[in-house]
Amino acid sequence: MIKLHNYFRSSASYRVRIALNFKGLPYEYVPVHLLKDGGQQLAPSFRTLNPDSLTPVLDDEGQVLTQSLAIIEYLDETRPLPPLLPRTAVERAYVRSIALAIACEIHPLNNLRVLRYLVKTLALSEEQKNTWYRHWVEQGLASLEARLVAEARTGLYALGDAITIADVVIVPQIFNAQRMDCNLGSVPTVMRIYDHCMQLPAFIDAQPSTQPDAE
Amino acid sequence: MIKLHNYFRSSASYRVRIALNFKGLPYEYVPVHLLKDGGQQLAPSFRTLNPDSLTPVLDDEGQVLTQSLAIIEYLDETRPLPPLLPRTAVERAYVRSIALAIACEIHPLNNLRVLRYLVKTLALSEEQKNTWYRHWVEQGLASLEARLVAEARTGLYALGDAITIADVVIVPQIFNAQRMDCNLGSVPTVMRIYDHCMQLPAFIDAQPSTQPDAE
Numbered sequence: 001m002i003k004l005h006n007y008f009r010s011s012a013s014y015r016v017r018i019a020l021n022f023k024g025l026p027y028e029y030v031p032v033h034l035l036k037d038g039g040q041q042l043a044p045s046f047r048t049l050n051p052d053s054l055t056p057v058l059d060d061e062g063q064v065l066t067q068s069l070a071i072i073e074y075l076d077e078t079r080p081l082p083p084l085l086p087r088t089a090v091e092r093a094y095v096r097s098i099a100l101a102i103a104c105e106i107h108p109l110n111n112l113r114v115l116r117y118l119v120k121t122l123a124l125s126e127e128q129k130n131t132w133y134r135h136w137v138e139q140g141l142a143s144l145e146a147r148l149v150a151e152a153r154t155g156l157y158a159l160g161d162a163i164t165i166a167d168v169v170i171v172p173q174i175f176n177a178q179r180m181d182c183n184l185g186s187v188p189t190v191m192r193i194y195d196h197c198m199q200l201p202a203f204i205d206a207q208p209s210t211q212p213d214a215e
Numbered sequence: 216m217i218k219l220h221n222y223f224r225s226s227a228s229y230r231v232r233i234a235l236n237f238k239g240l241p242y243e244y245v246p247v248h249l250l251k252d253g254g255q256q257l258a259p260s261f262r263t264l265n266p267d268s269l270t271p272v273l274d275d276e277g278q279v280l281t282q283s284l285a286i287i288e289y290l291d292e293t294r295p296l297p298p299l300l301p302r303t304a305v306e307r308a309y310v311r312s313i314a315l316a317i318a319c320e321i322h323p324l325n326n327l328r329v330l331r332y333l334v335k336t337l338a339l340s341e342e343q344k345n346t347w348y349r350h351w352v353e354q355g356l357a358s359l360e361a362r363l364v365a366e367a368r369t370g371l372y373a374l375g376d377a378i379t380i381a382d383v384v385i386v387p388q389i390f391n392a393q394r395m396d397c398n399l400g401s402v403p404t405v406m407r408i409y410d411h412c413m414q415l416p417a418f419i420d421a422q423p424s425t426q427p428d429a430e
Contacts, residue, residue: 051361052316063305067319070311077304089292090278096285101267103315104282108323117350122343135332146266 002027005049005057007034007041008211011107011172012068013056017206018168019072023079031213034112069103072165084165095159098144098166102173106140109133110176130180137173137182144170145187154189156196163197171197175208217242220264220272222249222256223426226322226387227283228271232421233383234287238294246428249327284318287380299380310374313359313381317388321355324348325391345395352388352397359385360402369404371411378412386412390423 004020004027006013020027032055033040040046041053050057050066058065060078065071076084085092108114110133118124118132148154158166174194177184184191197203208214219235219242221228235242247270248255255261256268265272265281273280275293280286291299300307323329325348333339333347363369373381389409392399399406412418423429 047361048365051365052320052358054320063308065305065308065312067312067315069319070308070315073311074304074308077307089289090280092292093278093280093285093289096288097280097282100282100285100318104284104319104323105267105269108319109329114324117347121350122337122339122347124337128337132332132337135336143267146262150263150266 002061003030003059004028005030005032005046005059006055007032008208008214010034010055011176012054012103014172014175014206014208015068015168016056016058016071016075017211018171018202019075019084019165021202021205022082022084022163022168023075025075025079029212031211033213069099069165069169072168076165082163084163084168086159086162086164091153091159094153095164095166098147098158099169101144102140102169105143106136106173107176109136110180133180134182137177137180138186141173141177141182141184141187141190145190148189148193154193157193163200163202167193167197170194171203217276218245218274219243220245220247220261220270220274222247222270223423223429225249225270226391227269227318229387229390229421229423230283230383231271231273231286231290232426233386233418234290234299234380236417236420237297237299237378237383238290240290240294244427246426248428284314284380284384287383291380297378299378299383301374301377301379306368306374309368310379310381313362313373314384316359317355317384320358321351321388322391324351325395348395349397352392352395353401356388356392356397356399356402356405360405363404363408369408372408378415378417382408382412385409386418 002025004016032046041055047053049064052066056068056071058071065074072084086095115129118129148158153159155161157163158170170190171194217240219231247261256270262268264279267281271283271286273286280289287299301310330344333344363373368374370376372378373385385405386409
C-alpha cells in the first residue's frame with residue numbers, strides 16, 4: 001500500500017492527498033509533525049527518507065519519492081485514470097506553468113523555515129512577518145487572476161471543465177491564504193475555481209481539518 | 216522559429232537555453248533586461264505575454280509558454296531526442312524531484328524581487344541580504360549533496376551517465392552560488408556534476424557571459 005509521510009497543514013502534503021483521492025488510491029497516512037519534538041521532519045529517521053527535511057514523502061512499495069509536483073506526475077504516469085495532466089503538450093505546459101507559478105513563486109516564500117528565519121534570524125516583528133506573507137500571496141494570486149481572466153481556456157476549473165494538476169495546487173494555496181487573512185476579494189476567478197473544487201470529494205476529504213493529525 | 220524572451224543572468228532563462236542547446240534547437244534570442252528601464256519585465260507589452268513578469272517566456276510558433284520547468288518538459292515532449300527525462304516513471308520522479316528541490320526550495324528565495332523586498336521594504340543591510348542569499352543556497356545544496364552521496368543512482372551526472380532535467384537545473388544554481396561567493400567546498404558531488412556538465416557545448420554555450428545581452 002502507498003504510504004504518505006505528511007503533515008495535515010502542509011500545503012505540499014495537501015496537494016498529494018488531493019491527487020491520491022482524485023485517483024481513488026487508498027494510502028496509509030503517516031503523520032510528521034513539523035512543530036512537535038523540535039520538528040519531526042528534522043529527526044535522523046526522517047532525514048534518511050528525505051535529506052531535504054520536507055513533507056510530503058510518498059513510499060510506493062519501497063520506492064521513496066519527494067517533492068509534491070514530482071509525486072503527482074508519478075501518480076499520473078503510473079495510475080493514468082482519471083488523468084491530472086491534459087492530453088496535448090501545449091495544455092500540459094499550461095497547467096504545469098500554473099502549478100509551478102504557485103509552487104515556485106508563492107509557496108516557497110511562506111513556508112515554515114522561511115518564516116522562522118524572518119523572526120529568529122532577522123528579528124522581524126509578527127506584523128512584518130505577516131505583511132511579508134500576504135505580500136507574496138496577494139501578488140502571486142493577482143498574476144494568476146490576470147492570466148485566468150485573459151485565457152479563453154479557463155472554465156469551471158483552471159483548464160476547461162476537467163480537474164488538472166493546476167487545480168490541485170491552487171486549492172491548498174487558497175486554504176493558506178484564508179488562514180493568514182490575505183485579501184482575496186480581487187481574485188474572483190481564482191476563488192470561483194476554488195469553490196468549484198471544494199464541492200468535490202477528492203478535495204473535501206483532503207482538507208487539513210479532517211486529517212488524522214489535525215488539531 | 217522558437218523565440219526565447221530571456222535575460223542572460225536569470226537562472227531560469229539559463230535552464231531553458233541549456234535545454235534548447237542540448238536538443239539542437241535554434242532559437243531567436245529576445246533580451247528582456249530585468250534592471251534597465253525600471254525592469255523591462257514590468258512593461259505592459261511583456262506583462263501581456265506573461266502576467267507574472269518573469270523570464271523566461273518561450274514562444275513556439277505562437278504558443279506562448281512560461282515557467283522554465285514547464286517549458287523544458289514541453290520541449291522534451293515535442294522534441295523527444297535527445298531526452299531530458301529518463302525512461303521509467305520512478306527515474307522521472309527522481310530527476311524531477313532534484314530539479315524541483317532547486318527550483319522550489321533555493322531559487323525563489325533569491326530572485327531579484329525578493330532581494331529587493333529585503334532591502335527596500337525591510338531595510339536590511341547589504342550584508343544581511345547576502346547572508347540570507349548564502350543561507351538558502353548553502354542549506355539547499357547541502358541537502359542535495361546528502362541525497363546524491365546516499366544514492367546509488369548518482370553517476371557522471373545526477374542520474375547515471377546521461378544528462379537529465381536535474382543537471383539542467385543544477386548548473387545555473389551553481390553559477391549563481393559562485394557569483395554570490397557561497398561556500399561550495401562542502402558539496403563535492405554537486406560540484407563534480409557541475410564540472411562534468413560544463414565540458415559539454417550545450418552548457419558552455421548557454422552560460423550568461425556569452426549571451427548577446429551580457430554585460
